[in-house]
Amino acid sequence: MIKVENIQKTFKKLQALKDINVVFEKGQVVSLIGPNGSGKTTLIKSILGLVKPDSGKIIFNGVSIDKNIEYRRQIGYMPQIGRYPDNMTIGQLFDMMKNMRSADTKLDEELYRSFKLDTMIDKPMKGLSGGTRQKVSAALAFLFDADVLILDEPTAGLDPLASEILKEKIIGEKGKGKLILITSHILTDLEELTTDVMYLQDGAVVFYKPIAALYKLTGEEKLSKAIAYFMRYGIKPMENSNQLKIAK
Amino acid sequence: MLKLSKYVLYDILRNKVVLAYTAFLLVVSMSLFQMEENSSKAVLSLLNIVLIVVPLVSMVFSTIHWYNSYEFIELMLTQPVSRKKVLLSEFAGIGSSLMTAFLIGVGLPVVVYNFNATGIALIVVGCLLTLVFTAIAFLASIKSKDKARGIGAALLLWFYFALIFDGLLLLVLFSFSDYPLEKIILALSSFNPIDLGRIYLMLQMDVSALMGYTGAVYKDFFGSSAGLLYTLGIMLAWIIVPLLFAVRSFNKKDL
Numbered sequence: 001m002i003k004v005e006n007i008q009k010t011f012k013k014l015q016a017l018k019d020i021n022v023v024f025e026k027g028q029v030v031s032l033i034g035p036n037g038s039g040k041t042t043l044i045k046s047i048l049g050l051v052k053p054d055s056g057k058i059i060f061n062g063v064s065i066d067k068n069i070e071y072r073r074q075i076g077y078m079p080q081i082g083r084y085p086d087n088m089t090i091g092q093l094f095d096m097m098k099n100m101r102s103a104d105t106k107l108d109e110e111l112y113r114s115f116k117l118d119t120m121i122d123k124p125m126k127g128l129s130g131g132t133r134q135k136v137s138a139a140l141a142f143l144f145d146a147d148v149l150i151l152d153e154p155t156a157g158l159d160p161l162a163s164e165i166l167k168e169k170i171i172g173e174k175g176k177g178k179l180i181l182i183t184s185h186i187l188t189d190l191e192e193l194t195t196d197v198m199y200l201q202d203g204a205v206v207f208y209k210p211i212a213a214l215y216k217l218t219g220e221e222k223l224s225k226a227i228a229y230f231m232r233y234g235i236k237p238m239e240n241s242n243q244l245k246i247a248k
Numbered sequence: 249m250l251k252l253s254k255y256v257l258y259d260i261l262r263n264k265v266v267l268a269y270t271a272f273l274l275v276v277s278m279s280l281f282q283m284e285e286n287s288s289k290a291v292l293s294l295l296n297i298v299l300i301v302v303p304l305v306s307m308v309f310s311t312i313h314w315y316n317s318y319e320f321i322e323l324m325l326t327q328p329v330s331r332k333k334v335l336l337s338e339f340a341g342i343g344s345s346l347m348t349a350f351l352i353g354v355g356l357p358v359v360v361y362n363f364n365a366t367g368i369a370l371i372v373v374g375c376l377l378t379l380v381f382t383a384i385a386f387l388a389s390i391k392s393k394d395k396a397r398g399i400g401a402a403l404l405l406w407f408y409f410a411l412i413f414d415g416l417l418l419l420v421l422f423s424f425s426d427y428p429l430e431k432i433i434l435a436l437s438s439f440n441p442i443d444l445g446r447i448y449l450m451l452q453m454d455v456s457a458l459m460g461y462t463g464a465v466y467k468d469f470f471g472s473s474a475g476l477l478y479t480l481g482i483m484l485a486w487i488i489v490p491l492l493f494a495v496r497s498f499n500k501k502d503l
Contacts, residue, residue: 051502077323079323
């Protein structure tokens with residue numbers, strides 16, 4: 001569904017992405033994991049067209065993304081930091097987003113209701129707490145029933161109840177066979193959702209495997225432990241070996 | 249495109265800075281018209297304030313607003329709309345709200361107290377300057393990496409257009425005072441929208457009689473309809489060219 005081919009990106013002297021080659025398919029829930037500054041957000045932003053790679057191609061359903069912008073109709077994106085115009089009300093914000101995507105009218109307002117945003121449509125954005133803004137971002141990402149969901153740190157800042165609602169929603173969407181990309185540092189949250197794990201370090205893909213294979217390789221039963229195992233002992237990047245070699 | 253501008257406009261019209269700007273302009277214009285017996289004298293004083301304040305507020309406000317809505321612009325760009333559309337809608341939203349503030353703050357009193365050709369010219373020049381400096385601010389913010397540099401660049405550009413350019417012009421005038429410079433200065437003033445606006449407006453007023461031979465040359469040109477078209481054309485170029493450059497560099501920018 002999304003094919004990333006030889007993407008390279010350098011910011012000044014920092015090489016943010018080094019020759020990334022990955023394919024994401026429908027039905028996958030991919031967790032993007034890696035230390036701060038490993039290139040997770042740059043990769044996501046490249047797929048969204050916000051960052052223009054120096055070289056390489058990203059192909060969405062067979063069409064290169066720099067050719068047209070219509071592919072974004074099939075993506076729901078939840079940003080890490082949601083900031084909205086101060087004096088805009090929640091109702092106006094949702095109206096505006098609906099207006100911008102006018103062509104398709106199939107709406108999924110489940111999160112909008114379960115987060116009780118419909119009870120505060122007249123509240124201006126500047127008065128909202130960080131968590132409520134996060135709820136708004138989540139509801140907007142799911143609103144258009146898009147085939148691909150890209151969630152950047154979705155549960156950060158949400159209270160346990162809201163976090164649980166969001167997780168259930170993600171599991172529901174996974175059941176519909178959508179492609180979901182999640183970055184998070186809260187590994188316990190990812191554990192219940194994810195089908196595949198992609199580990200990035202210094203702009204390169206260190207590891208991209210189904211979660212079961214990861215457990216098998218490390219002999220661990222928990223995602224956090226398995227990742228800690230990798231971070232501690234390190235592994236050679238994928239292009240060096242098809243089989244994973246663990247350097248002790 | 250208009251859909252997005254409409255919501256940007258809703259947002260800014262309730263912004264406290266824009267409300268304060270409107271109130272400030274309204275108070276200044278009203279008091280000038282109340283104090284001066286002769287309303288055309290009041291227009292002259294108002295002109296000098298407009299030429300300083302409008303560019304400054306347009307530039308600083310647009311720059312700050314741009315950086316404050318950075319994350320929101322990012323979110324817009326993940327929707328199926330082109331970058332050009334997002335940028336131009338933002339411009340239309342900010343430009344029209346600042347213009348609304350100017351029309352209420354200066355336009356209204358001028359229409360009430362001094363509704364003639366000079367008054368209308370002042371309103372038109374004020375609106376054009378608002379758009380010119382909003383466009384320049386957009387270009388400066390897109391070219392600068394962070395908020396501090398962006399606002400710094402905006403202030404420097406304002407200094408240049410409001411003060412430094414005139415100084416340079418005077419320098420040219422003094423150094424080459426033996427030569428006839430009227431036509432050249434006329435051409436040079438097109439490189440500064442504030443100067444162009446000032447000269448154009450001064451020549452609509454009686455004060456141009458005080459400017460001697462130079463005044464006569466200018467009056468000849470700016471008094472004619474060709475002068476009006478020329479002023480309008482240059483002002484529009486000052487809006488369109490920075491916007492074109494802004495769109496071009498925004499299309500390549502990483503967010």
